[in-house]
Amino acid sequence: MLAKRIQPMVFQARRLYVELMFQVMGRALQAVSEVDEKVQNEARALPDGFLFEMMVMPDGSKLIVEHTGQGRFRYHGDKAPRPVDLSIQFKHIAHAFLVLSFQEKTSVAFANDRMLVDGDISYAVRMTRVLNRLESFILPKLIAERAVKEYPADLHLPEKLISAARIYLKVATNFVETVRA
Amino acid sequence: MTNKYYEFFCPVKVIAGKAALEHIPYELTGMAAKRPMIVTDKGVRAAGLLEPVIAACEESGLEITSIYDDVPPDSSTTVVRDIAGIYRQEKCDSIIAVGGGSAIDTGKAVNILVSEGGDDIAKYSGAGVLKHPLKPFFVVPTTAGTGSEVTSVAVITDEAKGVKLPFTSSFLLPNAAIIDPRMTLTLPPHITAATAMDAMTHATEAFTCMAKNPLSDAYATSAIKKISHSLLHVMDNPKDSDGRLELAQASTMAGIAFSNSMVGLVHALGHATGAICHLPHGLCMSLYLPYVLEYNLETIREPLGELLLYLEGPEVFAATPAGRRAEASISAIRKLRDALYKRCQLPRTLKETGKVTEDQLDHIAEMALDDGSIMFNPKEVTLEDARAVLRRAWA
Numbered sequence: 035m036l037a038k039r040i041q042p043m044v045f046q047a048r049r050l051y052v053e054l055m056f057q058v059m060g061r062a063l064q065a066v067s068e069v070d071e072k073v074q075n076e077a078r079a080l081p082d083g084f085l086f087e088m089m090v091m092p093d094g095s096k097l098i099v100e101h102t103g104q105g106r107f108r109y110h111g112d113k114a115p116r117p118v119d120l121s122i123q124f125k126h127i128a129h130a131f132l133v134l135s136f137q138e139k140t141s142v143a144f145a146n147d148r149m150l151v152d153g154d155i156s157y158a159v160r161m162t163r164v165l166n167r168l169e170s171f172i173l174p175k176l177i178a179e180r181a182v183k184e185y186p187a188d189l190h191l192p193e194k195l196i197s198a199a200r201i202y203l204k205v206a207t208n209f210v211e212t213v214r215a
Numbered sequence: 216m217t218n219k220y221y222e223f224f225c226p227v228k229v230i231a232g233k234a235a236l237e238h239i240p241y242e243l244t245g246m247a248a249k250r251p252m253i254v255t256d257k258g259v260r261a262a263g264l265l266e267p268v269i270a271a272c273e274e275s276g277l278e279i280t281s282i283y284d285d286v287p288p289d290s291s292t293t294v295v296r297d298i299a300g301i302y303r304q305e306k307c308d309s310i311i312a313v314g315g316g317s318a319i320d321t322g323k324a325v326n327i328l329v330s331e332g333g334d335d336i337a338k339y340s341g342a343g344v345l346k347h348p349l350k351p352f353f354v355v356p357t358t359a360g361t362g363s364e365v366t367s368v369a370v371i372t373d374e375a376k377g378v379k380l381p382f383t384s385s386f387l388l389p390n391a392a393i394i395d396p397r398m399t400l401t402l403p404p405h406i407t408a409a410t411a412m413d414a415m416t417h418a419t420e421a422f423t424c425m426a427k428n429p430l431s432d433a434y435a436t437s438a439i440k441k442i443s444h445s446l447l448h449v450m451d452n453p454k455d456s457d458g459r460l461e462l463a464q465a466s467t468m469a470g471i472a473f474s475n476s477m478v479g480l481v482h483a484l485g486h487a488t489g490a491i492c493h494l495p496h497g498l499c500m501s502l503y504l505p506y507v508l509e510y511n512l513e514t515i516r517e518p519l520g521e522l523l524l525y526l527e528g529p530e531v532f533a534a535t536p537a538g539r540r541a542e543a544s545i546s547a548i549r550k551l552r553d554a555l556y557k558r559c560q561l562p563r564t565l566k567e568t569g570k571v572t573e574d575q576l577d578h579i580a581e582m583a584l585d586d587g588s589i590m591f592n593p594k595e596v597t598l599e600d601a602r603a604v605l606r607r608a609w610a
Contacts, residue, residue, distance in 0.1 A: 079585075144590050145426035145477065146220045150342060155381070156585035166595075184595035 048131050053095040055134040056088065058205060059168070060097035060109040065204035066168045067107040069197055074105030076164050085110075086161055087118040090130045091150075109208070120153030120161065136173070140165060141183040171197045221428030223475045224385060227365050231394035231464055233456075236267050239311065239353060240275035242391050246351040248309035250280040252302050254322045255313040259357050260284045262401050268313055268355060281305040286314065290321040291372045292380070295336045299328035309351035312389075313398075315410075316361040316496075319354050323369035323387045326352045337373055337380055345384040354389040357398045359462040360410025360497050362417055362470020364392035394463045396456040404450055404559040407462070409497030411446045412555070414438060414466040415548075416481050416500035419508070421472035422522060423515040424479040424591045431476035434468045440525040441465035446551065450558045479592035480583070481507045484604065487582035492571045501552060501561055502568070506608045508545050510600065514593040516541045523547065566610040576605040 066073050080086075082103040089096035098110040098118065124130035129148035132138040140162060143149050151158040166182040170189055179185045230238045243251055251272070255265060269279055283298045302310070302325060310329075312322025327339045330349035339345060354364040369382045402410070418438040421431050445461040452458060484507070485499035508519060520540030524532040526547040535543045555561040565571040580601035583589065589596055 141425060141590060145424075147222045147426075148220075152341060152343075155587035159585050159587060159590055162590065182595075 049095070049127060052090065052127055052130045052134055056095050056097040056112070057209075059088070059134075059165075060099055060111070061205040061208045062168055062172055062201055063097075063099050063164070064107045064109040064208065065201040066164075066171060066197075067105060068204065069200045070167065070171070073164050073167050076160055076167070077101055077105040077107060079160060080157060081119075084120070084157070085114055085116065085118040086157075087114060087121040088123075089121060090124045090127045094124075094127055095130070111212075118153075120151070120157050122158060122161070123150045123152060124148060125150065136177050136180045139181055139183055168201075170194075172201055221426070221430075221476075223428060223430040224367075225365055225388075225471045225475065226385075227388050228391040229365075229394065229467060230391055231467070232460060233396070235393050235395040236271040236355070236397070237274075239268065239355075239393060240272050240277040242353065243272075243277060243309060243351065246309070246390065248351040249277070250305070250307045251277070251309045251311050251351075251353075252281040252283065252298075252305065252307040253279055253311050253313055254286060254298060254325060255282070255284050255318050256286040256288075256315075257284055259314045259318065262357075264357050264398055264401075265313060267395075267397055268311065279311075280307050286318045286321045288317050289372050290317050290324070291374045292336050293374060295321060295324040295328060295371055296334050298325045299334070302329045309353070311353045311355060313355045313357060315356070315358040316363045319356070319361070319363040320369040320371060322352060322354065323389075324371045324382060326350055326387070327382065336371060336382075340380040340382055342381075342383040344382075345386045347386065349386050352389045353391050353393060355393045355395070355398060356463065356466070358402065358406065358410045359399050359459070359466040360413035362414065362466055362473065364389060364394075365467055365470040366474040368474075392467060394460070394467055396460040396463060399459045399463055400454060400456060402453075404453065405561060406497075407449060407453065408446070408555045408559050408561045409495055409501060410466070411442055411449075411462050411497075412501035412504070412552070412561070413497035414462070414469040415442045415446075415551075416485075416504050417469035417473040417478065418442070418465075419504065419522065419548075420478040420481055421469065421476045423508070423511065423518050423593065424477055425593055426476040426591055427518065428476055431472040435472035435476075436522070436525045438465040438469035438472060439522060441468070443526050443528075443547075443551070447554055447558075450555070477591040478588050479507070480510065480589060480594075480596055480601075480604070482588040483583040483586035483592070483596075484579065484601070484608075486586050486588065487579045488565075488571070490582065491575055491579055492568075494568055494570055498562060498568070501555070502563060502565065503604070503608055505545050505548050505552070506604050508548070509607070510604050511592065511594050512541060512545075519544050526551075564610045565605070565608050573609060576602065576609065580605055 080101040084101040087098045096112045098114045099107045102108050133143045169181045170178050312319045326349045356364050367385045367387050418435040422435040441461045442465045445458045449458040481503045484503045488499045523540045523544045552563050562568040
């Protein structure tokens with residue numbers, strides 16, 4: 035009985051968590067592309083103006099980033115200025131929650147058919163590498179190891195701390211600017 | 216509770232064995248199809264492989280309405296459009312693809328156009344675009360390797376844009392796959408070897424990569440056992456139809472396995488090598504398999520060790536300490552490759568192919584890193600890792 039009453043609240047909390055994580059990730063993608071050279075090199079292969087979307091099917095939370103050139107991303111919130119070029123779609127919010135709460139690695143979610151790719155698969159592979167790199171920076175190592183297939187052996191604590199601090203600062207600034215606007 | 220989850224899907228009716236071709240008329244009639252079109256290539260026709268298909272249909276009073284026998288090795292959007300035009304002109308109502316990967320992929324793409332309408336196949340490119348079942352579609356494979364008869368994917372080249380268009384939908388799966396040993400009896404030795412090693416790689420990667428699951432495991436292990444038992448026997452006795460059937464069935468089983476659990480780095484490297492150096496796919500698979508297994512070894516030690524049972528049989532498996540079985544599996548694959556090299560000079564290194572230069576390795580590594588298969592490789596692959604595997608595979 036109690037479980038039945040609590041269930042809608044749990045669903046609501048899960049939806050809000052996924053929405054918040056998409057907002058953080060979108061801003062963090064923009065930030066990491068300003069901070070990390072490896073991410074910039076990965077992103078440079080994407081066409082200028084390339085729009086990437088991550089969303090929950092059928093019409094749930096989403097994040098949209100654009101490659102503006104020179105390996106830099108710009109976060110567009112959940113509104114795309116034109117049709118997206120690549121969309122990674124979670125089949126259900128429960129699957130998005132598993133990944134975004136680091137209970138299931140992104141690569142495992144792909145292998146488990148939790149997500150669909152609509153667009154050029156080679157760009158999806160590239161964006162997955164970018165997401166892995168981002169997660170390795172911004173998550174504590176113990177949690178990052180649950181999120182990525184393999185924690186990068188060459189990412190040492192000083193580099194991780196400095197990069198993470200810069201990324202979080204940029205994310206926070208972006209949040210403040212959004213609220214002010 | 217574990218997070219383990221998997222999906223498995225294969226609705227293809229498999230019609231396999233002696234006189235399997237003779238079931239085609241009955242199966243077509245069962246789907247109310249009366250005017251089938253055959254899609255094939257010149258090589259298949261020249262090898263006389265169409266005759267038994269046509270005879271099987273005519274004997275049952277079913278006329279083949281049209282035959283298109285000019286599918287190129289890399290099928291294009293233009294070819295697909297042309298075949299669809301003939302299909303409509305001749306008022307066909309079903310398709311029988313007879314051939315290897317290219318003829319089968321072309322058959323799948325033609326089926327999209329004639330079922331959905333229009334002339335622009337590029338419109339249907341991508342995953343999940345198709346929403347309805349297509350026209351009756353049968354596949355008669357003439358090689359034992361690609362497994363295309365049980366996969367829901369087709370790849371067609373868009374000549375104008377110079378890109379390969381992927382099509383993915385469960386509606387692309389044929390209604391039936393007809394596995395008849397007569398269709399592979401005349402395969403030359405090097406193609407028999409390369410295609411069988413393609414199937415071996417499908418099964419091995421299906422069993423060791425990230426999306427492995429209990430159902431695909433069952434198909435993968437059976438396929439490996441059949442190939443290990445029959446390949447060298449068929450190389451020595453090419454006219455042995457029982458052995459040929461074993462290899463053909465193994466190819467289909469490996470196809471069912473990998474289409475449900477995907478493949479990994481061997482395929483990523485193989486696709487890149489095929490695109491850059493124009494080497495046949497099966498050859499690339501055979502070439503890279505042991506080097507990639509060595510690279511993945513510590514991540515896949517347990518499943519790879521299990522494969523020793525199917526590669527070498529129970530005696531060798533029992534006599535090998537558990538901790539050495541993974542290495543013994545790799546040795547078994549190397550031994551098989553050596554035996555094939557002795558019989559038909561199937562290359563074991565990039566240098567032995569004579570078609571790859573050392574300065575192409577970096578390009579191959581870069582391209583492999585963007586291949587979709589790499590997502591399912593159990594170990595994360597960096598550019599340096601891919602280069603290292605290629606250097607080991609060089610000579």
